[in-house]
Amino acid sequence: MNKFKILGLALVASATAAKAQDINQAKKAIDAEQFDKAKTMLKSIIKSKPSDGEANFVLGNVYLNQSVVDSAKIYYNNGLQASDKKNLNYIGLGQLDLDAKNTAAAQANFALATKDMKKKDVNEFIYIARAYMNSENPDYKNATDVLKRALLVDPQNAQALLAIGDAYYGANNQNDAYKAYRDAFTADNTLLRAKMQLGVLLKGAKSYDEAIKSFNEVIALDANYGPVYRELAETYYKWARNKPSTSKVNLQNAITNYEKYLSLTDYSLDSKMRHADFLVLVKDYKNLEVVANKMIAQDKVNPRIFRYLGYAAYENGNVDVAIKSIEDYIKTPSNKVIGRDYLYLGLSKIKKGTDAAGNVEQTAFDAGLADIKKAVEMEPLVVEELADFGKALFGKKQYLQAASIFELGAGNSESKNYLDDSVYYGISVYYANVNKSTGAPDAAALAKAEATFDKILVASPNYDEAYLYKARINRLLEKDDAMTKNYEDYVTKITAKGADELAKPAVKTKFIEAYNNIAASYANTDKAKAIEYFNKTLVLDPANAYATQSLKSLK
Structure with a gap:
């Protein structure tokens, strides 16, 4: 009987060890971002032991x-009915509360999770901290406070050190994050994610060479650790973005490493979606369209792929596919629509209405612009992606349409293109009106353009061309006093720069423009002044016909 009891205990211990091993293997699969594999293992454990x-x-x-919230909730609630470690499921429900911004309910659930903790337990603290960090509304301070409690109990707990490193990193505390990651790897040199995060910190500091060296050290320890290749891919991508001269090589390195990362995951729909996300990031639209179409051919597909098919189809010139894909995505109530969706929809409508010569049909432009404005309302900084499109319209002398695009950027001082867009907006409005074949100039638009040049001079006082365009605008508006002052301001500013600036042919041409227009404004009120300025023109251009004829008339 005693032997039987011992054998029975041994079997229980063995079963517990096997179960623990399965859980640990599932956790390793999660850390390796092999989520389908982890789900299969966990479902098997639950089936064998509900x-x-x-x-x-x-x-x-x-x-x-x-982001499969309904399934998450089902398993948390199932876990509450379990007899073994059911308290952990209160933490999952707590994170759902945090996502819903119900902090009080979350804290109540966390209290239930920790109610029966033993003095040496720390896992509950680590999981609660992760819930604070992984929430849609992350709270790094509370995460840090909870993890400090865990480390008081077990100062060398590698998972707690890794987690507090993540909390510091989330709070932009790079120094403490570095120390925590280093300590975590010292405590457990099999914890590759901790070592990998040291490279992530270097990547964030734009020390791309050093980050890559750090990631290669992880690969030297385990060449099959998938997440490190994702980090390498993102590092090469950021390097390409921040140093355009390296763009071609580094973008290819980014794609190669991301493909390596994918080969080490489970090629699930989730990993394929991450692949699609990355292809959007590196603007590899040809591959994105291929990937999107392959995914759509499968029985189950994340609806976000229709968004990506729309983006890729637009970039690849397939505007009908782009419009249909994006509209289908937007029209589905359960889909989370973002500003970029409307941006691509608007651009697709405009491209569809563009003829072979590059001229945009106005009705199509207006329909597309309405969608682009929706995009800007949802995500104001999406204006940063419109600059090239606006410049293309400007280059084709479609100034009215260009002004409509640049006006969006000129209205957002937080945009990195704010000054550039503002200048293009003002100039586009001017050219749209000076080149009008019929009808009077649009006084309201010109007044807005002049006000924009005033804002430019506040933000960039040395942009002297603003005075020149203000003068031209006031000439169109027939405001002679304002025009004269603007031209005089321009002349004064440029003259102060010295003889080398005045010797430039383009400057000489603009001075002639200024002198002739100032003289013309004085012609009916102050002949002496008019003659003075026409003579200034003749000093620069003795053969200037307008100044010569005007002087004859005045005499």
Whole structure:
């Protein structure tokens, strides 16, 4: 009987060890971002032992990480019915509360999770901290406070050190994050994510060479650790963006490393969506369209792929596919629509209404512009992506349409293109009116353009061309006094720059323009002044016909 009891205990211990090993293997799969593999393992554990609360909790976390909230909630609630570690599931429900901005309910659930903790337990604290960080409304301070409690109990707990490193990193505390990651890897040199995060910090500091060296050290320890290749891919991408001279090589390195990362995941729909996300990032639209069409051919597909098909189809010139894909995505109530969706829809409508010569039909432009304005309302900084489109319209002398695009950028002082867009807006409005074949100039638009040049001079006082365009605008508006002052301001500013500036042919041409227009404004009120300025023109251009004829008339 005693032997039987011992054997029975041994079997229980063995079963517990096997179960723990399965949970640990599932956690390793999650860390490796092999989420389908982890889900399969966890479902197998739950099937063999429905009373396993931890397996339910971890599986719920996987679903929540993938934004499948309903499934996450089901597993958390199932886990509460378990007899083993059911308390962990209160943490999952707490994160759902945090996502809903119900902090009081979240804290109540966290209290239930920790109510029966033993003195040496720390896992609950780590999971609660992760909930604070992984929430849609992250709270890094509370995460840090909870993890400090864990480290008081177990100062060398590698997972707690890794988590507090993530909390510091989320709070932009780079120094403490570095120390925590280093300590985590010292505590457990198999914890590759901690070592990888040291490279992530270097990537964030734009030390791309050093970051790559750091990631290669992780690869030297385990060449099959998938997430490090994703980090390498993102580092090469950022390097390409920040140093355009390296763009071609580094973007290819980014794509190569991302493909390596994919080969080490499970090629699930989720990993394919991450692939699509990355292709959007590196603007590899040809591959994106291929990937999107392959995914759509599958039975189950993340609806976001229709968004990406729309983006890729637009970039590849397939505007009908682009419009249909994006409209289908937007029209589905359950889909989360973002500003970029309307941006691409608007651009697609405009491209569809553009003829072979590059001229945009006005009705199509207006329809597309309405969508682009929706995009800007939703995401104001999307204006940064309109500059090239506006410049293309400007280059084709479609000044009215260009002005409509640049006006959006000129209205957002937070945009990196604010000054550039403002200048193009003002100039576009001027040329749209000076080149009018019929009808009077648009006084309201010109007044807005002049006000924009005033704002430019506040933001960039040395942009002297603003005075020149203000003068030209006031000439169109027939405001002679304002025009004269603007031209005089321009002449004064340029003259102060010295003889080298005055010797430039383009400056000479503009001075002639200024002198002739100032003289003309004085012609009926102050002949002496008019003669003075026409003579200034003749000093620069003795053969100037307008000044010569005007002087004859005045005499």
